[in-house]
Amino acid sequence: MKLIRVKYKKWFNILRDGISRSNPIVVAVLGICSALAVTNKVENAIAMGLGVTFVIMASSLTISLIRNIIPPRVRMVTYMVVISTYVISVQAVLQAFFMPIADALGAYVGLIITNCIVMGRAEAFAVRNPVRYSLIDGFASGMGYTFVLLMVSVVRELLAFGTLLNIQIMPVTFPTWAVMALAPGGFFVLGLFIWLIREWIHYYETV
Amino acid sequence: MKPTVRMILFVLVMAVITSGILLGVEALTAERIQNNQDAKLKIAILESHGIDYTLATINETFDQEIDIVISGDWTFYVNPDTNAVSFAISGGGVWGPIEGILTLEADFETILSVKILQQEETPGLGGVIAESQYLATFVGKKMLPQFEINKDTAPNLPNEIDSIVGATNTSKRFQDIMNDDYSQARLAWLLQSQLGV
Numbered sequence: 001m002k003l004i005r006v007k008y009k010k011w012f013n014i015l016r017d018g019i020s021r022s023n024p025i026v027v028a029v030l031g032i033c034s035a036l037a038v039t040n041k042v043e044n045a046i047a048m049g050l051g052v053t054f055v056i057m058a059s060s061l062t063i064s065l066i067r068n069i070i071p072p073r074v075r076m077v078t079y080m081v082v083i084s085t086y087v088i089s090v091q092a093v094l095q096a097f098f099m100p101i102a103d104a105l106g107a108y109v110g111l112i113i114t115n116c117i118v119m120g121r122a123e124a125f126a127v128r129n130p131v132r133y134s135l136i137d138g139f140a141s142g143m144g145y146t147f148v149l150l151m152v153s154v155v156r157e158l159l160a161f162g163t164l165l166n167i168q169i170m171p172v173t174f175p176t177w178a179v180m181a182l183a184p185g186g187f188f189v190l191g192l193f194i195w196l197i198r199e200w201i202h203y204y205e206t207v
Numbered sequence: 208m209k210p211t212v213r214m215i216l217f218v219l220v221m222a223v224i225t226s227g228i229l230l231g232v233e234a235l236t237a238e239r240i241q242n243n244q245d246a247k248l249k250i251a252i253l254e255s256h257g258i259d260y261t262l263a264t265i266n267e268t269f270d271q272e273i274d275i276v277i278s279g280d281w282t283f284y285v286n287p288d289t290n291a292v293s294f295a296i297s298g299g300g301v302w303g304p305i306e307g308i309l310t311l312e313a314d315f316e317t318i319l320s321v322k323i324l325q326q327e328e329t330p331g332l333g334g335v336i337a338e339s340q341y342l343a344t345f346v347g348k349k350m351l352p353q354f355e356i357n358k359d360t361a362p363n364l365p366n367e368i369d370s371i372v373g374a375t376n377t378s379k380r381f382q383d384i385m386n387d388d389y390s391q392a393r394l395a396w397l398l399q400s401q402l403g404v
Contacts, residue, residue: 037329037332069217070217071210071213074217077218078221081221081222085225085228085229089232092232093232095236095240095243096235096236096239096240096243097236097239110327181372181373182332182372182373183332
């Protein structure tokens with residue numbers, strides 16, 4: 001009974017929509033640039049996914065907290081300043097206290113500033129919703145982004161390198177597909193994945 | 208309060224708060240980041256020379272096993288047992304600076320190791336420049352007459368390696384960094400070897 005009731009809770013719907021019906025990559029087609037760049041290996045996809053999820057949650061929390069005092073004309077600048085502050089702080093803390101992780105993430109952390117999903121959630125949700133729902137929305141969008149990145153990267157890494165998380169999976173004799181490590185391979189797999197998910201959730205764009 | 212005045216006040220307060228946060232984060236982390244970078248440099252040099260170390264004794268091992276020779280603007284890190292020499296290389300990549308350590312054998316010509324300390328190349332493409340599998344292809348190659356990273360399919364000469372697939376510009380930039388810094392470092396090394404300068 002409790003499970004059935006959960007379906008009617010606002011938090012559950014926000015969470016479900018962020019991962020499926022309003023998935024930032026599949027439905028909103030946001031964050032495509034970074035999705036293409038980092039999905040050639042699963043470890044890159046995990047690092048980018050977690051980093052983006054944290055920044056969306058933190059920036060949504062902040063924007064939601066100050067939503068009633070942001071002047072409309074400078075709201076975009078405000079989002080940008082908040083997002084940049086979080087990303088730079090995260091980068092500094094990682095470099096100071098978690099050097100191996102900072103090395104593994106490399107340029108990914110800095111690239112989060114340019115990820116339009118973060119600003120998209122601030123403008124579409126956090127600026128007009130209370131803190132707790134904004135946090136759930138940030139988490140859901142981040143997880144939706146991470147889910148797509150993971151799926152695409154699994155296919156690309158297997159075909160391009162024959163490995164998963166750098167562990168050899170395919171037979172050594174498997175002829176690797178170099179194109180899957182490159183941007184065109186990302187376009188193919190991401191395009192196919194967007195099509196499959198849209199069919200699954202019955203999302204069709206009308207002209 | 209007028210909307211314009213309110214907006215200006217808001218922007219100023221935002222600027223002060225976010226700048227304060229960033230200054231605070233920097234004050235808390237700057238020293239540790241510098242120490243981490245020093246340790247990273249020492250680890251890269253020790254590994255390049257095949258010297259064992261533990262994380263707790265990086266500084267002591269480095270001081271015992273590596274001699275530092277300064278010539279002009281260049282700092283050379285010499286292993287007195289093998290006479291292999293390391294020095295820092297740096298320059299512009301496609302998206303940001305690339306910094307690394309080039310280690311040469313005693314002939315100051317054959318590559319013993321290349322390590323990347325910092326790079327901001329495209330993840331998965333130019334970023335391959337920092338991967339150990341790719342850097343292993345540099346070992347044993349010659350810096351003279353000129354080091355070359357090739358994108359053609361012809362067999363590599365002793366001074367050539369293959370370029371990174373899909374990242375021609377990063378390969379070209381890194382080739383230039385290595386050659387430019389090597390030619391300057393070689394002059395400085397020869398000067399100090401022959402004249403003791």
